[in-house]
Amino acid sequence: DIQMTQSPSSLSASVGDRVIVTCRASQSIAGYLNWYQQKPGKAPKLLIFAASSLQSGIPSRFSGSGSGTDFTLTISCLQLEDFANYYCQQSYTTPYTFGQGTKVEIK
Amino acid sequence: QVQLVESGGGLVKPGGSLRLSCEASGFTFSDYYMSWIRQAPGKGLEWVSHISNSGTIINNADSVKGRFTFSRDNAKNLLYLQMNSLTSEDTAVYYCARLTIDSGTYGYYLDHWGQGTLVTVSS
Numbered sequence: 001d002i003q004m005t006q007s008p009s010s011l012s013a014s015v016g017d018r019v020i021v022t023c024r025a026s027q028s029i030a031g032y033l034n035w036y037q038q039k040p041g042k043a044p045k046l047l048i049f050a051a052s053s054l055q056s057g058i059p060s061r062f063s064g065s066g067s068g069t070d071f072t073l074t075i076s077c078l079q080l081e082d083f084a085n086y087y088c089q090q091s092y093t094t095p096y097t098f099g100q101g102t103k104v105e106i107k
Numbered sequence: 108q109v110q111l112v113e114s115g116g117g118l119v120k121p122g123g124s125l126r127l128s129c130e131a132s133g134f135t136f137s138d139y140y141m142s143w144i145r146q147a148p149g150k151g152l153e154w155v156s157h158i159s160n161s162g163t164i165i166n167n168a169d170s171v172k173g174r175f176t177f178s179r180d181n182a183k184n185l186l187y188l189q190m191n192s193l194t195s196e197d198t199a200v201y202y203c204a205r206l207t208i209d210s211g212t213y214g215y216y217l218d219h220w221g222q223g224t225l226v227t228v229s230s
Binding site for chain 2 (some may be wrong): 001022030031032033035036038042043044045046049050051053055077087089091094095096097098101
């Protein structure tokens with residue numbers, strides 16, 4: 001199975017900060033990488049697919065980049081509603097494994 | 108709008124069985140692969156399975172092989188997850204999600220999720 005490792009596991013940031021979350025795959029997954037946001041008690045929501053494509057309706061402050069084994073999710077100007085858990089997921093081959101998650105907390 | 112509504116969760120004893128359903132609306136169900144993902148309390152997301160639009164292709168995680176069965180009824184817009192030989196390790200919120208495949212990009216992604224249904228395995 002492909003292992004997905006996110007870093008950091010958690011971070012504290014302030015409104016207006018630039019936040020970067022990284023995701024590393026244990027083998028090359030080309031661009032088959034998705035990012036999801038999950039708030040407590042809610043279902044995950046798709047933010048970015050195919051490494052860098054913004055899902056419809058998602059604010060442009062979210063962006064993704066990378067290919068192969070190394071990927072990043074960037075939130076350019078953190079808003080109050082962005083404090084949540086973020087997960088990467090590879091869809092290169094089954095099982096479509098997720099990273100362990102990154103919790104973005106208020107500083 | 109796309110809606111996915113899971114049902115069938117609850118408390119079950121170890122070794123028991125449960126069947127989850129996911130009712131889809133707002134899109135042509137028979138055009139899409141569908142997935143199940145679960146999340147143990149306080150833990151991360153675990154991909155469980157996906158099933159092709161026709162129901163003929165099924166992939167699932169090793170952790171559920173031989174115990175969980177996946178099916179769909181395209182006439183009723185329903186997705187099913189039959190869970191047998193349940194253990195405490197299966198305690199989780201189970202989500203169904205639509206898998207969109209964009210052949211023009213590297214796009215295989217879960218673009219719509221249900222609200223989830225909680226399965227608790229305990230004596």
